[in-house]
Amino acid sequence: MSTGLRYKSKLATPGEPSDIDKQYVGFATLPNQVHRKSVKKGFDFTLMVAGESGLGKSTLVHSLFLTDLYKDRKLLSAEERISQTVEILKHTVDIEEKGVKLKLTIVDTPGFGDAVNNTECWKPITDYVDQQFEQYFRDESGLNRKNIQDNRVHCCLYFISPFGHGLRPVDVGFMKALHEKVNIVPLIAKADCLVPSEIRKLKERIREEIDKFGIHVYQFPECDSDEDEDFKQQDRELKVNIPSPSFPQESAPFAVIGSNTVVEAKGQRVRGRLYPWGIVEVENQAHCDFVKLRNMLIRTHMHDLKDVTCDVHYENYRAHCIQQMTSKLTQDSRMESPIPILPLPTPDAETEKLIRMKDEELRRMQEMLQRMKQQMQDQ
């Protein structure tokens, strides 16, 4: 973990010792204090995994966090899945590394895309995400805010099937329903069925289709100039200038392979899959993008994912919620609000309607004027 190394305190250029004492104030130690406090407080992270069953979601989570979250998981047979509905399952574990505690919650969505009729199968998932936002909203607006539990979903890993030619309708539907609520990171699952040229083609295809359908996936942020060289290098690897409006990274979507087993390869014990024709190493960058995904998700951008969730998605939800509530309140003053609402200077529905009508009329008038001018010019 290089988080500690990023916040190097930069001392003033050393001159005479007395100069240092005179010039040095000491607030350069702030990052270290932040570091200490955060270690004491501990972190939490909620990760959602979604995709059709059989794409290796649980295996990948196992490989990412090196813990077995699913004990005695019951898989349904095909018959039972014909008309299955989507469930939401939460698994929470507390893991610790070098004194840093992480409360990791994995939200699983078994049954997604499994039934024969999958219309609106993403609805339970959007409802869940909204529910978490609402819960946080109430807690935040409550009187006692000491122990707020943040259950909001910080990141959603969406698994795309590698057996097709690109995105399927159910993929598009899911991503469009959730891209404004949660950070979506699309992944190509089971990438060991694709040769490198096919992987490239599929990634391009998926990037094109994501642009075409207007889906907003998670963007990696720009790095600051005083970050580490390593970090910058890695970031550069993650993004290469390719002319594509919403997807600057070349590696994304990541083509990943997961494995629960450790195999022996070239005298080393590695995590991988054993085939008659060779051994796929999960952590080999030439074989798949698992390492890139892990670095991005855990080692560098975990906190940014949380920030984007708090600053962007949650704020959108909150503003939307408040607007709805105030418009309802002005219509029906008997409704009690669960949170204290300050009278906002939002215009009520009536005047808004009038304003809109007047705008329409104005526009029509202008158009007519234009047309008349045109006619006059032609003559």
Next chain:
Amino acid sequence: MAATDLERFSNAEPEPRSLSLGGHVGFDSLPDQLVSKSVTQGFSFNILCVGETGIGKSTLMNTLFNTTFETEEASHHEACVRLRPQTYDLQESNVQLKLTIVDAVGFGDQINKDESYRPIVDYIDAQFENYLQEELKIRRSLFDYHDTRIHVCLYFITPTGHSLKSLDLVTMKKLDSKVNIIPIIAKADTISKSELHKFKIKIMGELVSNGVQIYQFPTDDEAVAEINAVMNAHLPFAVVGSTEEVKVGNKLVRARQYPWGVVQVENENHCDFVKLREMLIRVNMEDLREQTHSRHYELYRRCKLEEMGFQDSDGDSQPFSLQETYEAKRKEFLSELQRKEEEMRQMFVNKVKETELELKEKERELHEKFEHLKRVHQEEKRKVEEKRRELEEETNAFNRRKAAVEALQSQALHATSQQPLRKDKDKKNRSDIGAQQPGMSLSSSKVMMTKASVEPLNCSSWWPAIQCCSCLVRDATWREGFL
């Protein structure tokens, strides 16, 4: 009676005796004759490929037949499943094969896959129907007929490693009674050996427990019984398809090159492609065709004809001939038609009667109305006449009264001014006779004087008269002066 009939029947055809030949006759060349005939005729084989888009159907076909069938990549966004048949003529040695590959495009892509199986089932039924129609024709040419019935359905299973998908189960259940299904695990280079074994067991278990009948390689023919039995245990075949060639050792083989190794298509260790090719093409192709004809097609035919009302045997267990049944059906149909026609005619007549009645009603009503109006009109006219008469009388009365009043008036006037009236008359006469004289003025002045009752002046003319006029004289001087 029936028993003795049967006896006679069995006695007529005794059990055939088997004899041994004294020398070589030569009818052992019969199979060869059959073979040469069928070779000249050519064979036709129809494969249906059902599986998700991108699962490797076209690649597998290319690999199986070692050629490139031109097909474009399908998109994931088809609105519904459609079938795309393509026919190719292949030749190997001197055997001609008319191969038709039918692709189920768009299968598994829609969000709602409830009706995905229907286009496939309809297509298969349509091919059976075409053949049935040809068979029932009066002038038919079955030997020349291009058989489009599907002989085998290769069902591509997605290698999830867990079990079948719900869509797979539903579709295979609908297809198992119509076509020979051979399930295949596609893109098998994504499953390791141990996982594959578990996966196969799971799939077969699910198929059996749901009563899906897949095609079993026949084990009744001794020549191929053994190999078929072995292969049956390897179902479903896990295949990898590839048309690219990779150098392995010092040969070029069809394979897929990964960073971690090379998957060889024809290596039995790597995948079951060789087994599939063996079973599908080299050993059991003819059996597949036969099964399609004798089992699936016959089932279809029976159901269809039963639907139409045909039966194989009467209550007396006398075999019906198709012709008689056909005649009976036809008569029935015609009588039905006639009955319906009668019905319709009845209905029509009834309707006409009804409408006529209605019209009559209306006519009567109109007539009444007309009469009524006429009467009213007469009334009005009469009243108007009366009024007119009254008015006339009044006018007459008024005129009479007016005349009377005038007469009275003129009488009154006559009485008061009779003389002036006469003098006037004389004057009038004189004036008519002689010239005008100043005496006229005198006379008139006299009238005036008479009316005014004043003394008449004795003057010769008017001037002195005026001078003498008392009313004009004020004092004597004037008078004297003047006179």
